[in-house]
Amino acid sequence: MPPEASSDLIPLYLKRNPRSQEAFEKAKRILPGGSTRDVIFYPPYPLYVKKGKGCRIWDLDGHEILDFLNNYMSLILGHAHPKIVEAVKAQVEDGTAYSSPTEYESRLGAAVQERMPSIRSIRFTNSGSEATTLALLAAKGFTKRKKVAKFEGAHHGTNEATMVSTTPSLKDAGNPEEPKPIPDGPHIPNYILENTVVLPFNNSAASERLIQKHRGELAAVMVEPILGSNGIIPAEQDFISLLREVTESNGIPLIFDEVVTGFRVSRGGAQEHYGVAPDLTALGKNLGGGLPAGAFGGREDIMAQFDPARAFRIPHSGSFNANPVSLRAGLALLDELTPSLYEKLDELGAYAARGLRRIFDEESVAVQVTRAASLFCVHFTSEDVVDYRSAMSEDSARKFNFFLGLLLNDVMLAPRGLGCISAPMSRREVETLLQKTVATIRYLKER
Numbered sequence: 497m498p499p500e501a502s503s504d505l506i507p508l509y510l511k512r513n514p515r516s517q518e519a520f521e522k523a524k525r526i527l528p529g530g531s532t533r534d535v536i537f538y539p540p541y542p543l544y545v546k547k548g549k550g551c552r553i554w555d556l557d558g559h560e561i562l563d564f565l566n567n568y569m570s571l572i573l574g575h576a577h578p579k580i581v582e583a584v585k586a587q588v589e590d591g592t593a594y595s596s597p598t599e600y601e602s603r604l605g606a607a608v609q610e611r612m613p614s615i616r617s618i619r620f621t622n623s624g625s626e627a628t629t630l631a632l633l634a635a636k637g638f639t640k641r642k643k644v645a646k647f648e649g650a651h652h653g654t655n656e657a658t659m660v661s662t663t664p665s666l667k668d669a670g671n672p673e674e675p676k677p678i679p680d681g682p683h684i685p686n687y688i689l690e691n692t693v694v695l696p697f698n699n700s701a702a703s704e705r706l707i708q709k710h711r712g713e714l715a716a717v718m719v720e721p722i723l724g725s726n727g728i729i730p731a732e733q734d735f736i737s738l739l740r741e742v743t744e745s746n747g748i749p750l751i752f753d754e755v756v757t758g759f760r761v762s763r764g765g766a767q768e769h770y771g772v773a774p775d776l777t778a779l780g781k782n783l784g785g786g787l788p789a790g791a792f793g794g795r796e797d798i799m800a801q802f803d804p805a806r807a808f809r810i811p812h813s814g815s816f817n818a819n820p821v822s823l824r825a826g827l828a829l830l831d832e833l834t835p836s837l838y839e840k841l842d843e844l845g846a847y848a849a850r851g852l853r854r855i856f857d858e859e860s861v862a863v864q865v866t867r868a869a870s871l872f873c874v875h876f877t878s879e880d881v882v883d884y885r886s887a888m889s890e891d892s893a894r895k896f897n898f899f900l901g902l903l904l905n906d907v908m909l910a911p912r913g914l915g916c917i918s919a920p921m922s923r924r925e926v927e928t929l930l931q932k933t934v935a936t937i938r939y940l941k942e943r
């Protein structure tokens with residue numbers, strides 16, 4: 497939950513957004529806290545959006561906002577890209593889902609495999625949460641073990657087995673070399689905590705020791721190679737290589753959660769970027785070209801457990817799995833993601849991060865800007881940000897004010913300082929972000 501914004505930003509926000517407030521009041525009557533998606537909630541209430549086009553959105557109160565968040569990094573082509581709209585329209589006219597497969601599932605599967613050769617076999621889901629859940633079930637079924645190792649500060653979606661130590665308070669989190677499993681909420685029972693090994697990100701020695709300690713019991717090590725939700729924190733190359741070595745030598749499946757990084761940080765995702773092939777991968781976000789989709793896949797021997805012709809298998813159904821609208825949108829998206837587009841996104845990501853660092857430096861505000869390709873994050877701390885605990889050293893109230901200040905200036909980042917570049921952007925939009933950043937910092941300083 498973000499902290500309360502300082503008192504004079506909230507009245508400005510309330511005054512500027514009466515229609516969003518009205519929509520929120522209605523939502524509160526039927527949705528708990530007025531929300532159905534935690535991550536997009538912030539106090540006093542989020543902006544309600546009417547329309548998106550390219551890199552801009554329009555809210556109910558008529559503001560045109562430069563969107564540096566992109567449905568939390570999942571719309572690399574921006575809003576309503578003509579090729580996506582065309583693919584979706586074509587499929588909707590032919591029906592949105594059938595009780596039969598379509599040819600698009602093997603086509604998108606092959607397109608994914610061509611980009612991520614470690615994915616020898618694949619299944620589709622409707623979300624990243626389902627993808628991470630099923631990847632873990634696959635690993636548990638294959639190894640006949642029940643413990644899962646995950647990293648402190650890593651979010652893997654609404655997935656019971658990993659809803660541990662995602663945002664633990666540092667006073668509860670224990671020894672940094674052997675973090676204590678802390679439940680994400682009241683729904684996590686003790687048996688989950690007892691079966692979760694929490695590893696410290698980017699700490700090779702401690703992670704290796706903990707994996708070795710639990711090696712006979714671990715069904716999987718799940719890692720998001722670039723920690724997304726806690727601030728775009730890239731793993732060091734040696735760290736990812738070490739994880740591959742230690743899991744391989746102990747027969748533990750290594751799962752990459754590439755829900756954020758897949759097709760985002762490079763054509764072949766984080767596994768291409770690091771040159772490391774996991775046993776299983778979970779995908780989501782960009783995979784469906786802006787529509788709901790996820791997938792998990794990897795080694796054929798592990799994935800064979802889902803073969804429906806097997807009597808004793810891992811059952812996996814889903815009324816809208818591999819629905820052709822999302823698959824066709826995903827195929828249209830992958831066609832658009834050319835090497836030159838990745839180059840442009842990377843260049844703009846670097847330009848934004850450099851510009852932000854320079855501005856905060858000139859304005860004497862202690863900030864670290866982390867980046868991976870077109871993803872970046874602003875951390876209000878003077879400490880190097882390399883893992884969850886260093887990210888937590890920041891001044892979160894200050895960051896929230898920065899977010900709200902930017903939004904009052906018609907620029908959207910995430911409340912946690914996260915941002916990304918989308919294909920319709922150019923240096924002009926990044927310049928706008930930088931100018932609005934200067935205006936916001938100065939405003940916040942002068943109050």
Ligand SMILES: Cc1ncc(COP(=O)(O)O)c(C=O)c1O
Pocket residue numbers: 568622623624625626628651652653654720724725753754755756780781790
């Ligand atoms: C790394 C990571 N894994 C999994 C998920 C869950 O994906 P979804 O929101 O599609 O269920 C998310 C969502 O933000 C994520 O960031």
